[in-house]
Amino acid sequence: MTSLSSSMATAVRLSISYANTRCLWNPARVYWIPVQITAIDLSASSLVKAKRAARKSFYNGHKVNFGQANVLALPFANESFDMVVTSGVLEYVPLQEGFSELARVIAPGGHLLHLPVIPTAMSKLLELMFRFKTHPPEEVEANTRKFFRMIANYRFPPLHPIGWTKTAILSQKI
Numbered sequence: 001m002t003s004l005s006s007s008m009a010t011a012v013r014l015s016i017s018y019a020n021t022r023c024l025w026n027p028a029r030v031y032w033i034p035v036q037i038t039a040i041d042l043s044a045s046s047l048v049k050a051k052r053a054a055r056k057s058f059y060n061g062h063k064v065n066f067g068q069a070n071v072l073a074l075p076f077a078n079e080s081f082d083m084v085v086t087s088g089v090l091e092y093v094p095l096q097e098g099f100s101e102l103a104r105v106i107a108p109g110g111h112l113l114h115l116p117v118i119p120t121a122m123s124k125l126l127e128l129m130f131r132f133k134t135h136p137p138e139e140v141e142a143n144t145r146k147f148f149r150m151i152a153n154y155r156f157p158p159l160h161p162i163g164w165t166k167t168a169i170l171s172q173k174i
Contacts, residue, residue, distance in 0.1 A: 038081075040069040042092075072097055079107040087115040087166075091132035095143040103147035106173045112148055114169045115162075116140050122164045140169070149174050 039054075041047050047066050054064050069075050071089050084106055090098040102112055117123050117134045127134055144150055148171035156163030 035063070037064045038067065038076075039064060040067045040071075040074075042068065042070055044068055072101055074101055074105050076105045078104055079110075080105050082107055082110045083113070084110070085113045085115075088117070088130075088132075090114065090140075091117050091134060095135055095139060096146065099143045099147045103173055108173055110173050111151075112144075112169075112171050112173070114140075114144070114171070115166050116169065117165050118167050120165060126165060137167070144169060144171050148172060 039047075039050055041050065047068060051066055054066075067075070071086075072093055084102055086102070106112060116137075117126065117132070118137060119134050123134045126132070141150070141153070151170045151172055152168075154168040154170070156166065156168070158164075
């Protein structure tokens with residue numbers, strides 16, 4: 001879904017991130033063209049924090065729209081996005097339903113970057129603190145493959161802070 005605007009390509013991206021604004025900011029910094037970003041969260045208070053962080057962090061002409069929405073009923077047309085990034089989202093919902101809704105809004109050839117929580121001692125603590133369920137890696141992979149072609153499943157180094165609880169799965173809708 002790349003569109004031309006004033007002779008400049010503009011990628012359209014959806015970032016779904018429950019209380020994790022880094023999911024939105026860090027990848028946006030690497031785009032050399034302005035992108036349209038739609039950032040959603042179920043939590044109104046997380047959206048307030050994300051808007052504050054966006055005012056401090058954004059440049060390069062990126063346009064960011066914020067909205068409150070549920071990942072199981074996204075308020076967007078089919079095939080609306082070139083890329084979707086999720087972090088701390090699918091742990092709160094049934095995997096198949098979550099992946100199905102994400103696949104619905106991603107255009108053919110578009111990508112999903114999913115950062116699932118992996119089962120570790122640290123994630124057990126996070127489950128208690130934030131009331132979510134860590135899905136077994138085999139279940140995450142199987143559900144990803146139902147809707148997407150997996151490109152990579154990256155394990156962060158164990159001593160890196162994100163490596164204690166997450167992995168990164170890049171997949172493409174075909």
